Every structure is written in C-alpha cells, then in structure tokens.
Amino acid sequence: MTVKLDFEECLKDSPRFRAEIEVVQNDVSELETRLEKLVKQCQAMLEAGRVYCQTSKSFVNGLRELGQQCSGEKTMEECLDKFSKKLSIILDAQGEVIETTQKTVKTKLQNFVKEDVRRFKEVRKEFERGSECLEAALVRNVQAPRGKPHEVEEASNALLNARRTFRSEALDYVLEINVIEAKKKTDILMAMLSLMEAQAQLFQHGHQSLSEMDEYRRKLNEEHTQFVLNSAREKRDMEQRHAAIKKKDVSYDDSIMDFKPDAANGIAMEGYLYKRASNAFKTWSRRWFSIQKNQLVYQKKFKEQPTAVVEDLRLCTVKPSSENERRFCFEVVSPSKSCLLQADSERQQQAWISAVQNSIASAFQEHREDTHSPRQRCSSVSASNLIGGGGGGEQENKVCKALEEIQAIPGNKQCCDCGEPGPDWASINLGITLCIVCSGIHRSLGVHFSKVRSLTLDSWEPELIKLMCELGNSVINRIYEARIDEITIKKPHPTSPRGDKESWIRSKYVEKKFIQKLPETGRTALQRRNRALTQERNTQRPPLKPKPNRATLPRLPAMSPTDVVQKNNTNKDVEEEEEDLSGLHPGALLYRSAALQNFPVMADALAHGADVNWVNMAEESSTPLIQAVSANALAACEFLLQNGANVNQADSNGRGPLHHATILGHTGLVCLFLKRGADYNARDKKQKDPISIAVDTANADIVTLLRIAKMNKEMREMDGAFGQSGDETYQDIFRDFSHMASNNPEKLKRRSADPKS
Known part of the structure; x- marks a missing residue:
C-alpha cells in the first residue's frame, strides 16, 4: 500500500506523522528484502535459460546431423531439416529474451535496491539524527533555570537551531519517501512491462514460425498415418511369407542353394565354402564364394575386394575330389593352378559343381540358358x-x-x-x-x-x-x-x-505411351474400341459364375435409392439401345460404365486419366463408386476401390457409398465397404448414420455387420496400431459374408423397406 505524507504534517511532528513514518520504513525494508530475493531468482533464471539455450542448440545440431545421416530417406531428411531450422530460429529469439530480461528486469531492480533504497536509508539516518538533536534541545530548554538568563538564552537558541535543522531534514525525508514510492511504481512496472513485451514477442515469433509449417505438418501427419498402415500391412505380409517358408522342407544344417545365371546383381551363385591354403601347412579357411562375371571369387568380409580363384571360367574344369580325407570336397583346376574346396554337405557339393559347370558352358555361349524351374501351384498352398x-x-x-x-x-x-x-x-x-x-x-x-x-x-x-x-x-x-x-x-x-x-x-x-490417343475428332474410335473390348469379354471369356440379367442403363438419369430398388426389383427385361459414350470425357465415361458394370470400358477410362472420384454435379454429386452401388456391382466397387476410389466420399445429400448400400439392402457391398475402411459413424444431411438406416429398414444382417465392425474397431484401438486385428468372430462373419456375396449373392437378398430418412 502506498503511503503519502503531507509536508505540513511533518512540520508538526505529530504522533500521526511518526506512525506514518514507521509504516513507510517497514514497507521499504520489506520491499528491499523482496527485491534482493527477486534479483537473485532472476539471476538464477537467466543462468538456467542460457544453459537451456546452449543445450537446446546442441540438440538442434543433433537433429541436423541425424537428417544428414538419413539422406537416403527424403521424408525424414526434409522433416528433420525443416524442424531443426525452425527450432534454431526460436532458440535465437529465446536468447534475445534472456538478454532483454538481463537488461530490463535484473538491472532495473538491482539499481533500485542499490541506489534508491540506499539513498532513502541515508536520508532516514539524517532525519533520525536531527530528531535526536531536537529531542535533546527540548530537554535542555525545559531544564534551564529561570534565574540564569544566559542559560535560558543559550538553550532557546540551541532549540531554535535544532528545530530548524530537524524540520529541514524532515521535509527532505518526506520528499524522499514520496519520491521512492513513485519510483517504486514506475521502475517495477517498467521492468514487468518490458519482460511481458519480450515474452509476447518470443511467443508470437515462435507461433508465426511454426504456423508456417501447418500445411507441411498436415501433410507429414498424413504420410505418417500411411507409413503406419503400410508398416502393419508389410508386417502381416512378412509374417505370412515367413510362415509359408517355414513349411518348406529345408534341413537345418543345409543352406538353400540356387543357381541364377540371369540374376539382377550379376551373381549366379554364392555361399560359404572351405578353401585349402596352398602353403606348407595346408590350412582350411571358411570364405564367402560367388560366381560372377565368368569368375569364381571369394572374400572374408563384405567390404573386402574379392579375390579371384579363376580369372576366366572358360579356362578351367571342375570335378569331385575323393583323395582328401575330408568329405564333400571338389577341385577347380585351371592351367595355372588347382584349388581344393569343401562344401558343408553332399547337396551343396553337387550344387557347386553343377553351378561351375553351367557357368563354364554359359561362358562359351552368346545367350543365357533358360533355367526356369517348375513353380509351386495353388494346390500346394494351404x-x-x-x-x-x-x-x-x-x-x-x-x-x-x-x-x-x-x-x-x-x-x-x-x-x-x-x-x-x-x-x-x-x-x-x-x-x-x-x-x-x-x-x-x-x-x-x-x-x-x-x-x-x-x-x-x-x-x-x-x-x-x-x-x-x-x-x-x-x-x-x-x-x-x-x-x-x-x-x-x-x-x-x-x-x-x-x-x-x-x-x-x-x-x-x-508414361502410357501406347494407349490410343483421344483427339477431339477421334472419339468414335474410342467408342468402337470400347465395344470391341466388351464383346471380347463376353464372347471369349465366360464369367466366374452366371450373372443375373441386368438392363442397360441409358444415360442413367438421377434417381433416388428407392427408385433404383424398384427398378432393380422388376421382373421385366428392359431392352434398350446401348448408350452412345463417344462424346464423354474419361471421368464421365468411368461414371457411366460403372453403372453398366462394363469393366473394359472402366479400365479404358482410367487409362485415359479418368478421376476415379469424379463427381457428377448434375446427379446429386454422385460418384462412379455410388453408381456401382446403385447397380449392386460388387466387383465394380472392388475395382474402383483398388484404383483409389474414396470409400467415404459423399454426394450432395451427405450420403457415401456405405449409406447407399445400406439403404438399398446390399449386404455384400456393406461388408466390402466396412473391410475397406468406410466410416459407419458418418451422418447424412438428415443426421442419419448407416446403423440407424439399417435399423429403420429392418435389415438384421446389415445391422449385425455394422455393429460388429464398430466393436472390432474399438478392440483394435485398445490394442494399438500394431495390435491384433480384432475379434475372431468378426473375421469369421465378414469372411462368410464375403464368400456369400461373391459366390451366392441370391442368399443375401433382403426386402428393403423405403427409408423414412
């Protein structure tokens, strides 16, 4: 609390003035103690900040060095480089804040304690000394005897001088009190304001610097999500390959030997062999041998330069060796020297002898031999x-x-x-x-x-x-x-x-150099080629199972899902002319052919650059995938999804493929979309999600699929990104529905009531 003293009050030297003086002195004393403590804390903070900045700069240098080490990984190198640069800028700004704090806070407060408070104490001492002199003069004045005029006069003069001095020092003291009270406000507030401005600039600068990376961070987050999914998929594939390879009959102590004369790296065969030295001790050493560039070479370590046993295989021969006490030996003989080698087993010995012989024969031929071996068919796979x-x-x-x-x-x-x-x-x-x-x-x-x-x-x-x-x-x-x-x-x-x-x-x-170009005057050729592709598919290759009759959909006018159901449920065969697709650009061509389930034309449209997520604004922003759903075309939907179709892209009513499949009662498509990551929580413009739609249409199968998919996702989220794929019941149910939708679709037919949505 600020104490303001009046100059007139100090002249009276009343008890009230003395009490106010005492309050001020206590406040200044406590202020001095707190400011000294704050200055020490500020100094400790500054020292810790400098250490933090120095350590952080070392960390940034470590990030930069890690980015240089990851030069082969473009995404990681770019991420570490960008982030280290931004951190470096922020740390430089933080160093400036530390220096500003040193100048504006620590120095200001320290000067206030050392100069202003010290001056206040000196003035207070003068005031107290004057007060004591006045007190002594008063006592002497009252004690002067009446009968001694010279003592009375001397005491009166001393009292007058003491009072004059005291009042002057009291006025000075009151002035110093008012000054220090005012300066206390200005100095402390100025120091805090400077600190707040420095901190605000630091955070604004940091926010601005990191905000420049918003787009990059979103892109990086998407890439990271894709990396996680790819990693999980690759892990699954590796586990499957691992399980398949473990089932093969490969003995524990026998390495797999394959002779590949046309291998991409030029190494026809490689593996460990024992080599007998040509010195007097005839010692045996295990080395890594390989046949490459018509040479037989070996090396002890990978980074060592290979040593050639035979410079040119055309000048040597190979034969088994039974003269040595060791088993599985064979000899490679050239005009200049003979090399005795030993394999780990008889099978390896025969494989190496055969490989060297084949390499010798290949060296004399101008073309490689076709060494394709019979491949394992699906009958051997469980x-x-x-x-x-x-x-x-x-x-x-x-x-x-x-x-x-x-x-x-x-x-x-x-x-x-x-x-x-x-x-x-x-x-x-x-x-x-x-x-x-x-x-x-x-x-x-x-x-x-x-x-x-x-x-x-x-x-x-x-x-x-x-x-x-x-x-x-x-x-x-x-x-x-x-x-x-x-x-x-x-x-x-x-x-x-x-x-x-x-x-x-x-x-x-x-580069698509060999596809038929589409000039503005040449679309009739595209139409003829599409018809030829369709005829070839229908005449040369029967489908996997007979397909039900479906009507050609001319021009495909905009229809509600209920209209499509009614049209598909009619038993009349609709015979209409084939639609003329010659004037359509690739996106519209893909859109029309998806409803017609015309796979060759769909493939042709994609080859010519059709956007698999093309939107038909004239038909409620429908997409090719939604058109395939309307036709209940399971394979067409799978084709579009495998080529990048967005399983959650909605039309103008907010309904995605899963909504439409649910409304139409296409259980097989619902199963497919859920397996491909469709969002079962998405709501249309009427706030209907697929589960509520399935409940309204009383389709028990679809309700079961949607609810089990929701439960399975919750289980996967509990297990983490690399956890189990969910409940086995979920896997079994979805596998059964998939087989039924592909092989026995008639069993999935359900009566779908008109939705009330």
Missing part, C-alpha cells in the same frame, strides 16, 4: 494361406478352382508384359497376371500404379478373385498396347534383360 483362415479342404478347393479360372482367362497363361508362361503373380488393380521379374518391376512403380500379389502365397479375398475374372491380360493389353504397331519400341520377351522389361513397363503404365 487354405489358411489362401483365404486367411479356416474353411477346410472344400474352401481350399473353391479358391484353387477360382485361381485356376483366373489363369484360364484369355492371355492370363502368359505374363502380360513379357509373355513368360505360367505367371504366378498378379496386379489386382489392373487385373493382369505377371511373372516374378515383371511383378518386382510393377511393385517398384508404387501402389498408385500397380498393386502386386502372389497367386499362390498371398491371401485372396473372394471379391478380388471375382474382379480378376472380369478383366485379363488380353483386355488390358488391348487398352495399354493399342498403338503398339505404330511405334518402334520392341516388346520384351521372357529372356530379355531386366532393364528392357523395366523400361517397357514404365513406358506402358506410367
């Missing part, structure tokens, strides 16, 4: 590997039969890109089969171009099998190789180098 769970022999036979039908599609018995017979791999978004070499190249393109799976090792869901049976190599090549006769690039064959195959595949699917 049902658990194929369909991800139980089902027994009957289920396995069904899946194997379906995979055989995939390979029986026209063109599927040879690799789509190089023609190698018996392909064991497939691109599920393109609907083609591939050899192992071309599948590796497709995998390197990225999943936005091609999603690769093994026909024998990976899990195959029934809707994927159904999708694969809708297309095939012949149909896709008719699209992506439409202009192959007009260009000079030669299509690779099975024995072509990997580089030639990679160049061809990139030109075909990434």
Whole structure:
C-alpha cells in the first residue's frame, strides 16, 4: 500500500506523522528484502535459460546431423531439416529474451535496491539524527533555570537551531519517501512491462514460425498415418511369407542353394565354402564364394575386394575330389593352378559343381540358358494361406478352382508384359497376371500404379478373385498396347534383360505411351474400341459364375435409392439401345460404365486419366463408386476401390457409398465397404448414420455387420496400431459374408423397406 505524507504534517511532528513514518520504513525494508530475493531468482533464471539455450542448440545440431545421416530417406531428411531450422530460429529469439530480461528486469531492480533504497536509508539516518538533536534541545530548554538568563538564552537558541535543522531534514525525508514510492511504481512496472513485451514477442515469433509449417505438418501427419498402415500391412505380409517358408522342407544344417545365371546383381551363385591354403601347412579357411562375371571369387568380409580363384571360367574344369580325407570336397583346376574346396554337405557339393559347370558352358555361349524351374501351384498352398483362415479342404478347393479360372482367362497363361508362361503373380488393380521379374518391376512403380500379389502365397479375398475374372491380360493389353504397331519400341520377351522389361513397363503404365490417343475428332474410335473390348469379354471369356440379367442403363438419369430398388426389383427385361459414350470425357465415361458394370470400358477410362472420384454435379454429386452401388456391382466397387476410389466420399445429400448400400439392402457391398475402411459413424444431411438406416429398414444382417465392425474397431484401438486385428468372430462373419456375396449373392437378398430418412 502506498503511503503519502503531507509536508505540513511533518512540520508538526505529530504522533500521526511518526506512525506514518514507521509504516513507510517497514514497507521499504520489506520491499528491499523482496527485491534482493527477486534479483537473485532472476539471476538464477537467466543462468538456467542460457544453459537451456546452449543445450537446446546442441540438440538442434543433433537433429541436423541425424537428417544428414538419413539422406537416403527424403521424408525424414526434409522433416528433420525443416524442424531443426525452425527450432534454431526460436532458440535465437529465446536468447534475445534472456538478454532483454538481463537488461530490463535484473538491472532495473538491482539499481533500485542499490541506489534508491540506499539513498532513502541515508536520508532516514539524517532525519533520525536531527530528531535526536531536537529531542535533546527540548530537554535542555525545559531544564534551564529561570534565574540564569544566559542559560535560558543559550538553550532557546540551541532549540531554535535544532528545530530548524530537524524540520529541514524532515521535509527532505518526506520528499524522499514520496519520491521512492513513485519510483517504486514506475521502475517495477517498467521492468514487468518490458519482460511481458519480450515474452509476447518470443511467443508470437515462435507461433508465426511454426504456423508456417501447418500445411507441411498436415501433410507429414498424413504420410505418417500411411507409413503406419503400410508398416502393419508389410508386417502381416512378412509374417505370412515367413510362415509359408517355414513349411518348406529345408534341413537345418543345409543352406538353400540356387543357381541364377540371369540374376539382377550379376551373381549366379554364392555361399560359404572351405578353401585349402596352398602353403606348407595346408590350412582350411571358411570364405564367402560367388560366381560372377565368368569368375569364381571369394572374400572374408563384405567390404573386402574379392579375390579371384579363376580369372576366366572358360579356362578351367571342375570335378569331385575323393583323395582328401575330408568329405564333400571338389577341385577347380585351371592351367595355372588347382584349388581344393569343401562344401558343408553332399547337396551343396553337387550344387557347386553343377553351378561351375553351367557357368563354364554359359561362358562359351552368346545367350543365357533358360533355367526356369517348375513353380509351386495353388494346390500346394494351404487354405489358411489362401483365404486367411479356416474353411477346410472344400474352401481350399473353391479358391484353387477360382485361381485356376483366373489363369484360364484369355492371355492370363502368359505374363502380360513379357509373355513368360505360367505367371504366378498378379496386379489386382489392373487385373493382369505377371511373372516374378515383371511383378518386382510393377511393385517398384508404387501402389498408385500397380498393386502386386502372389497367386499362390498371398491371401485372396473372394471379391478380388471375382474382379480378376472380369478383366485379363488380353483386355488390358488391348487398352495399354493399342498403338503398339505404330511405334518402334520392341516388346520384351521372357529372356530379355531386366532393364528392357523395366523400361517397357514404365513406358506402358506410367508414361502410357501406347494407349490410343483421344483427339477431339477421334472419339468414335474410342467408342468402337470400347465395344470391341466388351464383346471380347463376353464372347471369349465366360464369367466366374452366371450373372443375373441386368438392363442397360441409358444415360442413367438421377434417381433416388428407392427408385433404383424398384427398378432393380422388376421382373421385366428392359431392352434398350446401348448408350452412345463417344462424346464423354474419361471421368464421365468411368461414371457411366460403372453403372453398366462394363469393366473394359472402366479400365479404358482410367487409362485415359479418368478421376476415379469424379463427381457428377448434375446427379446429386454422385460418384462412379455410388453408381456401382446403385447397380449392386460388387466387383465394380472392388475395382474402383483398388484404383483409389474414396470409400467415404459423399454426394450432395451427405450420403457415401456405405449409406447407399445400406439403404438399398446390399449386404455384400456393406461388408466390402466396412473391410475397406468406410466410416459407419458418418451422418447424412438428415443426421442419419448407416446403423440407424439399417435399423429403420429392418435389415438384421446389415445391422449385425455394422455393429460388429464398430466393436472390432474399438478392440483394435485398445490394442494399438500394431495390435491384433480384432475379434475372431468378426473375421469369421465378414469372411462368410464375403464368400456369400461373391459366390451366392441370391442368399443375401433382403426386402428393403423405403427409408423414412
């Protein structure tokens, strides 16, 4: 509390004045104590801040060095570089705040204590000394005897001087009190204001600096989410491959020996062998041997330069050696020297002898030998590997039969890109089969171009099998190789180098050099080609199972879901002319063909750059996926989803594919969308979510699917991103519905009442 003293009051020197003086003195004394403590705390804070800044700068340098070490990972390098730069800027600003605090707070308060409070104490001492002198003069004055005039006069003069001095010092003291009270306000407030402004600038600067990274942080968060999903998927794939490899009959003490004369890295064969030294001691040493560049070489460590045993395999021969006491020995003999080697087993010995002999023969030939070995077919793969769970022999036979039908599609018995017979791999978004070499190249393109799976090792869901049976190599090549006769690039064959195959595949699917161009005057050719693709699909390849009659949908006018149900439920065969698609751009073409379930035309539209999420503003912002839902086209929906369709994209009524499938009672599509990540909590403009819609339509199957999916998601969230995939009951139910939707859709037919939404 501020004490204000009046100058007139100090002249009276009343008890009130003395009491106010005492209050002021106590306040100043307490203020001095608190300010000294605050200055010490400020000093400690500044020292800790400097240490923090220094340590933080070391941390930022560590981030920068980590980013340099991760130069091969573009995302990590960019993230660490951007973040370290922003942190460095913020730390520099924090250093400026520390210096500002040093100047404005610590120095100000320290000067107030050392100068103003010290001056106040000096003036107080003078006041107290004057007060004591006045008190003594008063006592002396009253004690002067009346009969001694000179003592009375002397006492009176002394009292007059003492009173004059005291009043002067009292006035000075009161002035100093008022001054220090006023300065206390100004100095402390100024110090706090400077500190607040410095802190505000620091946080504003930091906020502005980090706000510049908002877009990048959102993008990075999306990439991180995708990385987590990819990691979980890759972990699952690795576990499946691990389980499949463990089932193979490979003895514990015998390494897998494969001779690959056309290996991408140029190493035809490699493995450990014992080599006998040529010195007097004839010691044996274990070394890593390899056959490469027509040479037999070995090395002790990976980074060592390989040592050649035979410079040119054409000048040597190889034979088993039984003269040595050791087993599994063989000898490589050249004109200049002989090298005795030992394998770990008889099988390895024979494999190495055969590999060296084949390499010697290959060195004399101008072309590589075709060393394709018979590949394992789906008959040797268990049902658990194929369909991800139980089902027994009957289920396995069904899946194997379906995979055989995939390979029986026209063109599927040879690799789509190089023609190698018996392909064991497939691109599920393109609907083609591939050899192992071309599948590796497709995998390197990225999943936005091609999603690769093994026909024998990976899990195959029934809707994927159904999708694969809708297309095939012949149909896709008719699209992506439409202009192959007009260009000079030669299509690779099975024995072509990997580089030639990679160049061809990139030109075909990434650059799309061979597809039919679409000039403004040439859309009739597109129409003719689309009709030819459709006819080829219908005449050359029967579908996996007979399809129910469906009417061609001309122009596909905007219809409500209820209208579509009524139209699909009529028993009359509607015979109308085929729609003229020649004037449509790729997005509209994909939209129309999705409702027609015309897979070749859909693939053609995507090849010509159609947006898989194209929106038809004239028809309630409907998308190709919603059109496929209206036609209850399970395989068409799967095709669009595999090619990047957004399973949650809503129309102008706020209804996504899951809403429409629920309204129409398409249980198989509901199952598919839930497996593909559809949001069962999404609400339309009438605040209806799929579960409430299913309850309104009294569709027990769909209600069960939606509720089980919700429970399963809650279980996965409890387990974490890498936890279990949920309850086994969920897996079994969804697997049963998937098989039923693909193989026996008539069993899923439910009467769907008109929604009241």
